[in-house]
Amino acid sequence: MHPGTGRGLQMLNMLKTKSIYILFVLLSSGFTMTSGAQAQNLTVAMATPMQVEGAGKSPMGWIDFCKSHAADCDVKPAKPTKVRLTAARLSELDGINRKVNAAIQPVTDQELYGVEEKWTYPVDKGDCEDYVLLKRRMLMDAGWPRQALLITVVRDLKGDGHAVLTVVTDRGDYALDNQAEDVKPWFDTGYTYIKRQSQVDPNVWVLLGDGIGPVGVAAAP
Numbered sequence: 001m002h003p004g005t006g007r008g009l010q011m012l013n014m015l016k017t018k019s020i021y022i023l024f025v026l027l028s029s030g031f032t033m034t035s036g037a038q039a040q041n042l043t044v045a046m047a048t049p050m051q052v053e054g055a056g057k058s059p060m061g062w063i064d065f066c067k068s069h070a071a072d073c074d075v076k077p078a079k080p081t082k083v084r085l086t087a088a089r090l091s092e093l094d095g096i097n098r099k100v101n102a103a104i105q106p107v108t109d110q111e112l113y114g115v116e117e118k119w120t121y122p123v124d125k126g127d128c129e130d131y132v133l134l135k136r137r138m139l140m141d142a143g144w145p146r147q148a149l150l151i152t153v154v155r156d157l158k159g160d161g162h163a164v165l166t167v168v169t170d171r172g173d174y175a176l177d178n179q180a181e182d183v184k185p186w187f188d189t190g191y192t193y194i195k196r197q198s199q200v201d202p203n204v205w206v207l208l209g210d211g212i213g214p215v216g217v218a219a220a221p
Contacts, residue, residue, distance in 0.1 A: 049172060050166070052208060055204070055207070056206050058203065058205045059153060062205075065133070068120070078145075078146070081145050082148060082168050082169055083167065083169045084169070084170050085169035093174065093176060094182070096138050096142075097135065097177070100134050100178070101181060104124060104130065105124060105126075107127065108127055112125055112127075121134055121137065128162050128163040128179075129163045132152075132176070135176050146202065147199045148167055148199070149166075150165070150168065150198075150202075151166075152164050152165065152175070152194075152196035152197075154189075154191040154194055156179065164189070166186060167183075172185050173185070175191075
């Protein structure tokens with residue numbers, strides 16, 4: 001073998017190794033930057049909470065509910081909390097939402113009780129607030145904190161008054177809805193959010209950002 005051939009092969013191998021290393025670094029850097037940007041955007045989108053704009057009036061349905069379910073309303077103020085949303089917990093939300101939706105037949109209060117508005121725990125029939133109350137109780141029985149489970153008044157896609165259960169998590173606010181099987185981030189429902197319970201005290205209600213603009217909507221029952 002020519003004495004220069006060994007040195008040439010050695011240099012060539014070194015260059016190949018260096019080129020591969022540089023290519024690896026470039027690809028790794030590019031991948032990291034792209035993934036980082038995507039992850040940041042996802043985190044920002046998922047972590048967007050509802051905007052609380054001020055104090056609101058308690059719905060008459062809740063006030064009447066408290067008269068017959070005093071133990072559910074006679075609670076001490078508590079520190080706001082966010083549930084750490086894991087895959088298992090999201091699955092639990094989804095399961096309870098689907099279970100209640102399947103078990104309760106939707107009927108109006110007028111049809112069921114002969115009154116315009118009545119909030120109560122349903123047995124086999126009820127309207128939107130009844131679904132919400134049952135889901136809320138089931139989640140609290142399962143160990144979810146009351147401060148993160150908020151009855152929320154909205155306008156649905158038809159513009160009608162409606163209620164969903166808002167769950168406050170470290171990944172944003174989610175909505176459990178009797179008009180949808182999937183548990184969704186609140187802004188994916190397409191609803192106009194009016195007001196909801198305060199995290200501190202369920203007997204105190206707060207206006208939400210969506211409810212400030214439309215005329216008359218903020219005072220919806």
